[in-house]
Amino acid sequence: MNKIILADSQAIFRAGTAKVLAADDDFRIIAQCSDAERMMHAITTFPHAIVIFASALRADYSRLRPLLESVNSRGIVIAENSEIPTSYMQLGFRGVIQRNSTGAALVECVRKVCAGETWLPVHTRVTDAPEQDLVGIRVRDRLTPKEMRIVALIVQGCKNREIANRLKTTEQVIKNYLRSIYDKTGVSDRLELALFTLHHRVLAEAAADVGSRIEAEESAGSAGGGRSSKVQSITRTGT
Template sequence: MNKVILADSQAIFRAGTAKILAMEDDFRIIAQCSEPERIFPAMETFRGATVIFATSLKLQVPQVVERARLASSRCLLVAENGESSQSYFQAGVDGVIHRSISGPNLIDCARRVARGERNVRVSGSEAGEMEEDSVGARVRDRLTPKEMKIVALIIQGCKNREIAQRLGTTEQVIKNYLRSIYDKTGVSDRLELALFTIHHRMLADAANAIGDLLMQTP
């Protein structure tokens, strides 16, 4: 059984990753950390695990690697889309994935790190580069500007009430927009929408750019 410590400040991505891994018989999520100060106690408590942690936690990567080695654990780092993986490999992590990684590739990379492989990344990808995503581009172009704002806030972890407040409307209007978004993306709920967005680079990049602007607005 491959024990996994999952550390990420983005709740939606953390929940989606946990859902993907939990469907596999050989993975067990033993701890989830949303804040950086929780990762080291978890590593000390659950030794011999695969630590999947995101750069969004703003941790010192060499320090995480050192603590993982002391706990007989391995490190799989989640980089933001477009980031180069080379510096992270130089810091000692066992593998690097990007937020737009597909479910099958996530499972493959996690298994390879768990069995002791080093310098693990998505097969065929150069450091920091993701393949062209025609599906994501098509969906991005089909969504209206208001729908894109809603998608952006959802992957930031916002609930309907907060989205309505930020966009100056009501929760019922947001629900109506979500039905249209679900139809255009072929998903059935907000978690599936978040996963769909994260795993399609062109759509994810657009949503993240919009989300950063919206989250900076009071």
């Protein structure tokens, strides 16, 4: 049984990675971490493990590498799609998997590293990018603005009730929209939807942009509400 530590700030991606690995009887996930410091603590607590961590955590590699060696553990980096995988191998990590890699590639990578080997993507994803971008573009263009707002909040890890509250509608309406979104993307649940979105750069960027706009609208609404209350208070005081 190979012990696995997962570390990624994106909860939905971390859940997807755990789901893929948990399906294999040879892997046992013993810790999940949302930041670099928690990961460091887990590495110390659970030696002889395979540590799969996202480059986005911005861990201190000068601390991480010696720590892994001291507890006889091995590191696998989840690199962003725009990054060069070989740069992490040069830092001494044993494997690199990219965000847009398949579940099968992830399992193969972990198996190789568990066996004491190293693993890199068979080729850089540059040649695949146009096809993947076309998929992302096609799905992005098929989604309505309301559907894209729901996708953006799904990627953030929001549940239906929270999405309904933030978009000022009902849970039933959100469920109806989700059925349409699932049909357009070819997925069967919210986890697959989030992973599908993150795996396609164009769609992920669109969702991130919409998510930022939603947060800006909410901030502006809160500020406006505060100003309105203040004006009402002044008006009452004046009268």
